[in-house]
Amino acid sequence: MATLDLDSITKTFGAAKVLHGIDLAIRDKEFVVFVGPSGCGKSTLLRIIAGLEEASSGRIVIGGRDVSREAPVDRGIAMVFQSYALYPHLSVFENIAFPLRVARLGEPEVKAKVEQAAAILKLTDKLPLRPGQLSGGQRQRVAIGRSIVRNPQVFLFDEPLSNLDAALRGDMRVELSQLHRELGATMVYVTHDQVEAMTMADRIVVLNAGKIEQFGTPMELYHHPQTRFVATFIGQPNMNLLPATVKGAGPGGLSVELDGGHAMTIPVETGSARPGDRVEVGIRPENVELGSGFDMPVRVLERLGGVSITYGKVAGQRFCATLPGDAPIHEGDRVGLAVDPRHAHVFDAGGRVLRRLSAPTLVA
Ligand SMILES: Nc1ncnc2c1ncn2[C@@H]1O[C@H](COP(=O)(O)OP(=O)(O)OP(=O)(O)O)[C@@H](O)[C@H]1O
Numbered sequence: 001m002a003t004l005d006l007d008s009i010t011k012t013f014g015a016a017k018v019l020h021g022i023d024l025a026i027r028d029k030e031f032v033v034f035v036g037p038s039g040c041g042k043s044t045l046l047r048i049i050a051g052l053e054e055a056s057s058g059r060i061v062i063g064g065r066d067v068s069r070e071a072p073v074d075r076g077i078a079m080v081f082q083s084y085a086l087y088p089h090l091s092v093f094e095n096i097a098f099p100l101r102v103a104r105l106g107e108p109e110v111k112a113k114v115e116q117a118a119a120i121l122k123l124t125d126k127l128p129l130r131p132g133q134l135s136g137g138q139r140q141r142v143a144i145g146r147s148i149v150r151n152p153q154v155f156l157f158d159e160p161l162s163n164l165d166a167a168l169r170g171d172m173r174v175e176l177s178q179l180h181r182e183l184g185a186t187m188v189y190v191t192h193d194q195v196e197a198m199t200m201a202d203r204i205v206v207l208n209a210g211k212i213e214q215f216g217t218p219m220e221l222y223h224h225p226q227t228r229f230v231a232t233f234i235g236q237p238n239m240n241l242l243p244a245t246v247k248g249a250g251p252g253g254l255s256v257e258l259d260g261g262h263a264m265t266i267p268v269e270t271g272s273a274r275p276g277d278r279v280e281v282g283i284r285p286e287n288v289e290l291g292s293g294f295d296m297p298v299r300v301l302e303r304l305g306g307v308s309i310t311y312g313k314v315a316g317q318r319f320c321a322t323l324p325g326d327a328p329i330h331e332g333d334r335v336g337l338a339v340d341p342r343h344a345h346v347f348d349a350g351g352r353v354l355r356r357l358s359a360p361t362l363v364a
């Protein structure tokens, strides 16, 4: 069992508080991704779990055992970094074997473990080569191999793919997901690439300025963002945010008027919102259709084949709509757009979402 529990973790560097009480319960065999903007504390949190950095307060519990005071080697974890420090003068075999040599394992055991790791990582025919004779993706796999042979309970990855080109990143993403299934290990993976987060994670932790904004499955974050921050961080192109004023509330939900005059009734609870309050209406580009709701002058049209990404302004704000690939529109046109209000989100002045009246079916 390799559950990983973080209990009120804080971290202060001098006068700067970078983690503000992180509570997290990660399940055995779960693949959890930390995402967030640069400087939000992802690497610091990972290094605290690894024991490379000491928390200012709080506890780290792995498999039910408090490891807060234990040295990194005793925690049963392995960490893989963005820059994979391989020994250039050693073969791939010896690079992978390195931690086993340090632990003074016997030759037959070293050979068996290295060969097993190489088979999993498809490196068997590379074992006699030097790192300099490998591609970037293969070198990263050697670094992962070195962590596998130690048979850790928990793998920690800090942006392991960010030095690779786009095509290789895509391949490695799939390989890492497969590896996760094969090893059946608990994995924590840091990235600021939201495609990696959405495609690899069982659950995602969205971090912002040293706090957890939301912890949930990729589809929970996409369909039910709790905050404006999560709503605009997850999803491509980004969610549109239109300023609006609350008009009132009824059985159908909250009535708002977008700046510019368009009225909508959105099926959300009123919460603390009162008539006259300023809110923001969040609309994902992929939830916009051609129709009669509001007009938008088309400033830029990107035809990607399957879809046409269309940019303009609505209610004085930049607005993006993902329309069909063959949508009969041109740059310079005024197009009519429509949005099903069931797909709209409403954020209060503090950036908190107003709860839905009846949750639409969750895509698991
Ligand atoms: N050793 C240190 N001393 C002082 N401040 C530090 C130290 N390490 C990190 N910080 C600060 O802590 C904050 C979080 O840094 P961290 O490296 O965890 O961010 P990150 O989320 O991993 O960012 P990135 O996506 O750029 O890697 C930053 O403001 C950083 O300047």
Ligand SMILES: [Mg+2]
Binding pocket: 042, 043, 044
């Ligand atoms: Mg980092």
